[in-house]
Amino acid sequence: MTATNTMTYSRTDEEGKTVLRIAGNLDAMTAPELMPAIDKIVSDGCENVVVDLSELELIDSSGVAAIVALYKRTHALGGRMKVSGARDQPLSIFRLLRMDRVFSL
Amino acid sequence: MTRVCPPIRVSVPASLRYRSVIIRVVASACRLLSEPEISLESVQHEIDLSERFDAELVSAVSEIFNNVVIHGHHGGNSRATISMRVDVGARELRVTISERGERFDERAVAIRPDLRALPEGGLGLYIARSCVDELEYRPGPTNFWHLTKRVRPMHRFFAVTAPARGEPGVGDGGDADDSDEHDDIFED
Numbered sequence: 682m683t684a685t686n687t688m689t690y691s692r693t694d695e696e697g698k699t700v701l702r703i704a705g706n707l708d709a710m711t712a713p714e715l716m717p718a719i720d721k722i723v724s725d726g727c728e729n730v731v732v733d734l735s736e737l738e739l740i741d742s743s744g745v746a747a748i749v750a751l752y753k754r755t756h757a758l759g760g761r762m763k764v765s766g767a768r769d770q771p772l773s774i775f776r777l778l779r780m781d782r783v784f785s786l
Numbered sequence: 787m788t789r790v791c792p793p794i795r796v797s798v799p800a801s802l803r804y805r806s807v808i809i810r811v812v813a814s815a816c817r818l819l820s821e822p823e824i825s826l827e828s829v830q831h832e833i834d835l836s837e838r839f840d841a842e843l844v845s846a847v848s849e850i851f852n853n854v855v856i857h858g859h860h861g862g863n864s865r866a867t868i869s870m871r872v873d874v875g876a877r878e879l880r881v882t883i884s885e886r887g888e889r890f891d892e893r894a895v896a897i898r899p900d901l902r903a904l905p906e907g908g909l910g911l912y913i914a915r916s917c918v919d920e921l922e923y924r925p926g927p928t929n930f931w932h933l934t935k936r937v938r939p940m941h942r943f944f945a946v947t948a949p950a951r952g953e954p955g956v957g958d959g960g961d962a963d964d965s966d967e968h969d970d971i972f973e974d
Contacts, residue, residue, distance in 0.1 A: 708848065710802040752904065778909065
């Protein structure tokens with residue numbers, strides 16, 4: 682578990698699938714930095730979204746809110762979103778919030 | 787509570803930028819808990835449990851720190867201070883966060899949010915409550931958050947060799963060294 686204040690993300694689009702990879706800490710401080718990427722995925726009308734959290738070390742309620750926002754907005758437009766690779770503390774939080782099934786973890 | 791070391795204290799500005807300092811201190815304090823008895827078969831399991839303990843306590847403290855900064859100090863006030871005290875016991879950690887920001891209205895947050903609705907807010911306090919054994923808030927001129935997390939008997943059950951038939955098992959009240967007779971050593 683790291684305790685840095687950093688978060689990085691990248692987006693790839695291949696064969697109709699959009700993958701958003703998030704690494705580091707997704708929390709109250711860094712979650713706002715992710716919002717432009719979420720807005721773009723939604724505005725691009727991406728219908729098949731995968732959020733790859735295999736390199737995510739820490740998440741808090743603000744980070745969860747960002748992921749949930751993407752999920753809801755994608756679904757509202759008829760698309761689907763799932764989360765992959767969550768482990769350790771992030772996986773514990775998703776399980777605690779019973780979102781592991783929603784996100785197909 | 788029998789402390790294994792003097793209280794650990796740290797103070798940081800009331801800004802999210804300093805949350806990482808708080809997290810590091812808490813994570814390090816978790817390592818000071820007494821080493822459990824470990825059988826060869828259970829080493830990996832014990833490591834998993836230890837990491838879960840750390841992750842849950844870090845999650846709880848993170849949420850409370852967020853709460854204090856965002857609600858108590860309107861997003862952050864680097865001139866204000868948030869103090870944390872960590873008491874390390876043989877089988878529990880007590881974290882006390884104190885600050886003099888705006889009082890938090892616990893009634894404004896649902897104790898048990900409707901998780902089926904996938905809420906995007908109001909989860910912080912729920913996460914904090916769920917990740918520790920005790921969470922207490924005492925508002926005042928100085929507001930106090932008390933968080934206590936204990937090593938659960940189940941953790942220890944998997945960490946020791948099974949008792950022979952007829953012997954008392956783990957969690958049967960064998961914590962003879964759990965008295966508070968030395969509690970005054972590290973009192974203020």
